[in-house]
Amino acid sequence: MKTAKDYNALISDWEYCYCVNCNTIRYGAELTATDQGVKCSVCGSYDLEVPAWVNCPQEMKNVAVKCPRGGSGIIKGKRGENECVYYCSFRHA
Numbered sequence: 046m047k048t049a050k051d052y053n054a055l056i057s058d059w060e061y062c063y064c065v066n067c068n069t070i071r072y073g074a075e076l077t078a079t080d081q082g083v084k085c086s087v088c089g090s091y092d093l094e095v096p097a098w099v100n101c102p103q104e105m106k107n108v109a110v111k112c113p114r115g116g117s118g119i120i121k122g123k124r125g126e127n128e129c130v131y132y133c134s135f136r137h138a
């Protein structure tokens with residue numbers, strides 16, 4: 046069984062994630078660990094997209110970045126190239 050302590054470790058590992066309810070990126074300081082999981086400190090929602098290392102089409106080619114939405118916005122463009130429908134600019138927030 047996981048506890049708030051485990052989820053706290055998870056937050057440090059994530060650094061940031063995406064709150065679906067707030068429609069915004071939440072950084073570690075805006076996240077709270079409880080025994081139920083990780084929640085957004087602002088709205089209290091557990092509906093978060095988990096970050097993952099992906100090749101973001103909006104970042105340098107062939108360099109994996111930690112996408113706050115786990116690459117969920119990446120689609121194939123007209124010419125078969127990868128595009129991301131989100132312009133989250135997570136590094137520049």
Ligand SMILES: [Zn+2]
Binds near residue numbers: 064086087088089090
């Ligand atoms: Zn939220």
